[in-house]
Amino acid sequence: VDVSSLKKMTKDDLGLLQQPKKPKFKTALVGIYVRSQPNGGTDKSSNGQRYDSIPFANGVIGAGMSCQLINYVHDDHAKFFDVVKNFDALIVRCNPGQIKADGGDQNKFDDG
Numbered sequence: 001v002d003v004s005s006l007k008k009m010t011k012d013d014l015g016l017l018q019q020p021k022k023p024k025f026k027t028a029l030v031g032i033y034v035r036s037q038p039n040g041g042t043d044k045s046s047n048g049q050r051y052d053s054i055p056f057a058n059g060v061i062g063a064g065m066s067c068q069l070i071n072y073v074h075d076d077h078a079k080f081f082d083v084v085k086n087f088d089a090l091i092v093r094c095n096p097g098q099i100k101a102d103g104g105d106q107n108k109f110d111d112g
Contacts, residue, residue: 001026001086005079009033009071010048017058023066025088029057032072032094034102043095050093074104081112
């Protein structure tokens with residue numbers, strides 16, 4: 001799925017396996033990067049990814065599905081939901097309170 005219109009808040013996807021050429025399903029792992037916190041939050045590595053995001057995504061890829069790592073940025077709410085409708089499934093890995101901590105609205109995200 002083309003996610004080039006979404007803001008990439010993390011530094012890299014180091015360790016992420018190559019996406020399958022013909023995935024069974026197209027998935028995305030959604031994270032949140034709290035801009036006011038070091039590395040994007042206390043649950044993040046120095047690259048801004050959650051500690052378990054890469055292993056989680058690699059498990060999905062190993063099962064024959066694609067799994068792209070994307071960030072929810074509340075400033076681009078409408079654009080985000082326009083892009084993610086092209087995935088078969090989303091794996092949301094946003095700790096409670098982090099969307100609000102970044103200035104967003106959790107209810108708006110949930111209703112998206």
